[in-house]
Amino acid sequence: MAADKKHIKRSDFLKGELKGVEFADPMKMFSVWYQEMIEKNCPDPHAVVFTTASVEGFPASRVVYLRELVEEGFIIYTNYLSRKGTEVAENKNVALLFYWECLERQVRVEGVVEKVDPLISDDYFAGRPRISQIGAWASEQSSVIADRKTLEDRVAFFEKKFPTTVPRPPHWGGFLIKPSYFEFWQGRLGRLHDRICFEKDNDWQSYRIAP
Template sequence: MSAPIQIRSDAPADPLEIFEGWLAEAETSEPNDPTALSLSTVGDDGMPSSRMVLLKGYDARGFVFYTNYESRKGRQLLAHPKAALLFHWKSLRRQVRIEGAVEQVSTEEADAYFASRPKKSQIGAWASDQSRPLQGRFDLEKRVALFGAKYAVGKVPRPPHWSGFRVTPRLIEFWQDGAFRLHDRLVYSRSGEGWTTERLFP
């Protein structure tokens, strides 16, 4: 396996230029879910909590994922709207760290994305009381059957408790594995409408 290309020395002004290229490479090299990322939130007690979610969109406004707002992560983000994201592409020996404020996506965005999901996933969004106690798998299957029958014909509406969050980054760090643990690290920090950059010791 050839050595991965290091982060270019003439860093572009916009970090999304690097992210877009890295994600495109991951989509061709990662065997499963190149858009998977670790999402870290914090609870009322200050204890951080992490889990994997899927990136569903990104642009200059931020990085978007969807969830049940009544889940643990949903409740934590609504109460404490800040988050950290981590992409790890093992095949490329790269990772991207993102930190920033969180906002809810618009109703129009959420409706459009929900409508694009497979119908079984739409039914699942209604059936799952995400993060709450489940007595047994049969209880979940009953709820899936119930909502499957309810919405057997026609479009499935988006549940009112299911929507998206957008993380607006204040920091983005690109990390590339290096020989002898001499990794390459480039950090973008928000500065007004633009970004400042610096390189860090590994």
């Protein structure tokens, strides 16, 4: 079926420009953009599309929350036995995609992933609300379940099992995504967008690419 072009809204991108490489370190540049999202109260600054691929190379994407930015990269938290968890156990090449509509920006990141130190996961888990802690035990993330009641029964089971402190499940924790490639995209007038890339050799090398 042909798309009805009348209904496609074409809006121009006018909110910023990327004159060139503003920072030698892309993590620094990322943190400046990220901070701007937070300071300007833009919606969903932490939401990021996380893409993994099976060992055969079939990709899969889902939204997760960026929980911490560290010098080495990006930390997210999840179930290690989920689809993403089992895929990265076999293929550590991953990608992140931030779409920041509010500032007409996107940031693409590619790199490798590794588990964070269990003590870091313990610390983060301990600060989560109790309902989320129980959920981490109750939900066998990405597994087929018979019905909603099965999940709710498991929640009730773990509520009883852990009446006070909830320990971190061994299958739940953080992943650190260590970047080797970045693209910073700033929307511009007439689709002549700015795109600045960084690639890690020993140091970071940067260059501009065509929109």
